[in-house]
Amino acid sequence: MKVKASTLDSKGKRQTPQSPFHARGKQGNKHLQEDRKYQNPHVPVRVSPPSRVFPGTAQSALQNLSESLGLLKDKCIPDAHGNAGKAEKFLIPLLANGNLASRNIRKRKTESKPGQAKGPFLSGQRRDASRVTADASSQALGPWCEQVEEDAFPDDVKDTVRTAGRPPPWLSQDDLRKMELLADGVVASRARVPAHGQVLKIGLQQNASQAPGGRDRLCQDGLCALIKRPEDWFEIFAFHLDRVLGLNRSLPAVARNFHSALLPYRFTSGVARPVIWWDPDIQHLADDDNDQNSFPLTWLQYQALLKKKCGNKNPASFTPCVGVRDSEWGKLAIFDFLLQVNDRLDRYCCGFKPDPSEPCVEELLHVKCRNPKELALVHILVRKADPSRLVFIDNAGRPYHPQGNLNFRLLEGIEEIPEGAVSILRSGCLQSMLLRSLYTDKEFWESQGRLKGLKQLIHTVEKRGKLLLQYIKDKNLKLGKDF
Secondary structure, three states, X not given: OOOOHHHEOOOOOEOOOOOOOHHHHHHHHHHHHHHXXXXXXXXXXXOOOOOOOOOOOHHHHHHHHHHHOOOOOOOXXXXXXXXXXXXXOXXXXXXXHHOOOOOOOOOOOOOOOOOOOOOOOOOOOOOOHHHHHHHHXXXXXXXXXXXXXXXXOOOOOOOOEOOOOOOOOOOOHHHHHHHHHHHHOEEEEEEEEXXXXXXXXXXXXXXXXXXXXXXXXXXXXXXXXEEOOHHHOHHHHHXXXXXXXXXXXXXXXXXXXXXXXXXXXXXXXXXXXXXXXXXXXXXXXXXXXXXXXXXXXXXXXXXXXXXXXXXXXXXXXXXXXXXXXXXXXXXXXXXXXXXXXXXXXXXXXXXXXOOOOOHHHHOOOHHHHHOHHHXXXXXXXXXXXXXXXXXXXXXXXXXXXXXXXXXXXXXXXXXXXXXHHHHHHHHOOHHHHHHHHHHOEHHHHHHXXXXXXXXXXXXXXXXXXXXXXXXXXXXXXXXXXXX
8 A cells, every 4th residue: 555755754654644733732731831930839820811912002002101100281199088180289188278288399290291202002012012112111201211320319418308309200299298297297196006016106297396286186187107117118119119100009108217205215226217108098997806908808709809800890899899990909919029018919928938937937827828718818908088999008028039939929810910010111211210219218218228229129120020021921911001
């Protein structure tokens, strides 16, 4: 029997016919290998969603980034409870007259120049799209994206909150007022924080001549803060990263060296400590054992609500939704990943290999990773005035966490990422923007080694950002509009 020449290979051996699905099988194995890159041994592989590309044009998304940076006239600024108003008017309705005192804050206008480019578009539609959109990002950010040298950060500026008459556009006037209050306000009262022995709650006044007010009144007026441990300094960095990325969900924070006689000696020992603005509008559960949440939420419930697209396909109040928009979880996930904040979405350290000295190991939390039903989320908070948006607290994270042991579980279940934040990460402007932002906090800048020390820190976050971008590409995650 003769064999057809087409079925013989170059050595004269007969070839075995292959199924048309053989190539697909190879391709499927490739995708499985991609999933395993981000898989934790304790967590089953989650099948990634079908590839989707964010619709729109380059020009429409260019405008979106500029809006996220506060470069347009009518942009609403967060952390003002109502999240409404123009850039020239930053309100805190709970305060008398609706504002913190602003005599030392210079007013700024945020109108775009005629013909100015307005933000980049990043969708990965074409092979060279990342290069094109990175260039567009740099152009949209203008001088804020330019490389900076040491002489751009003079040390002779005496102000504790340094803006040189031109504050970065991602820091609102309300942010700057609160930063000045935290850095210069006179300590008027103090109180312990239950279950947080190393944290002190203080009431602040604008100046020493101001009539003293009761602690409760000061706090309700937005004039209170939390003094944290010196080792929590990364929370200040987190605040600036939040603003630079256009997320606007964390609370203002500065570094401060206290000298007040009202404070215990260890708080005035000459070491700079992070001071975080205390928001009176945050909603807490009445349960003393679970008061660091606005609502109880387990890991399995969290994964279920991500699939429901709460606030998009289903009402935010529809079970298993908890009233929070679906887009909020994408903001939280990338923020926690860049900072490696595990205590919120993964307090049990299920997504990485913890050191034996980690609290999750010492407190026997890590062993619960075997049973997902026992896993709960913490520090999931919203404001009473706007329960559809998250508030990020306790953001100290892990500045020195090894790159080979990063926690990708923080991104599990997320299918939509904020477009503006991805634009900044791809633009190559992150270092320049963060340096300009961190320079505004004089005490923090000096305590962290100024330009040289902070460049090293930012470089670590940039490397995490590159891994995050690769993850977004591999999983074909959608780029969503910023709200």
